[in-house]
Amino acid sequence: MLKMVYVMTDFKPVTLEINGRQETIAASPNMTLLEALRELNHFEVKCGCEKGDCGACAVLIDGEAVDSCLMFAHSAVGKPVTTLDGLTGNGDDQHPLKKAFVEKGAIQCGYCIPGMVIAAQSMLNKNPNPTRQEMREGLGGNLCRCTGYNKIFDAIEAAAAELDAGGRD
Numbered sequence: 228m229l230k231m232v233y234v235m236t237d238f239k240p241v242t243l244e245i246n247g248r249q250e251t252i253a254a255s256p257n258m259t260l261l262e263a264l265r266e267l268n269h270f271e272v273k274c275g276c277e278k279g280d281c282g283a284c285a286v287l288i289d290g291e292a293v294d295s296c297l298m299f300a301h302s303a304v305g306k307p308v309t310t311l312d313g314l315t316g317n318g319d320d321q322h323p324l325k326k327a328f329v330e331k332g333a334i335q336c337g338y339c340i341p342g343m344v345i346a347a348q349s350m351l352n353k354n355p356n357p358t359r360q361e362m363r364e365g366l367g368g369n370l371c372r373c374t375g376y377n378k379i380f381d382a383i384e385a386a387a388a389e390l391d392a393g394g395r396d
């Protein structure tokens with residue numbers, strides 16, 4: 228396979244807004260947002276396939292889930308990025324989705340979960356009360372090899388009810 232070779236001068240500082248903080252990295256022109264995030268120690272963003280197939284690397288940009296492996300780091304400049312760690316609850320409370328995933332036993336090996344929670348938040352941003360079928364469609368780009376998805380759907384349903392009741396704006 229032909230690989231591009233970059234010299235050090237091709238690396239340019241790229242400043243990203245990640246979970247409300249400015250972080251700078253020296254990035255080659257083809258560094259993906261996923262690579263940048265993990266270089267910056269955001270290991271909560273997982274790397275599964277690097278092809279847009281698994282959803283493990285999903286982050287929120289403008290409230291919408293984006294596969295960070297499919298986006299160049301420099302393309303994310305000026306676009307606030309939210310990872311799983313940036314999803315917080317009110318005050319000391321955990322974010323309703325994170326809490327529900329734990330309470331409903333929706334986590335097994337956990338590898339898919341950061342992307343799954345991000346995709347769930349993205350879906351709830353558009354549709355606060357999705358049906359099971361809408362959840363299947365909304366999470367169609369996120370693969371889980373462990374749970375069989377039903378507990379994930381249970382968790383999203385519980386979180387949606389809490390968010391609906393004012394658990395988070």
Ligand code: FES
Nearest residue numbers: 275276277282296
């Ligand atoms: S690592 Fe990005 S979609 Fe699989």
Ligand code: FES
Nearest residue numbers: 336337371372373
């Ligand atoms: S919990 Fe293991 S891949 Fe989803």
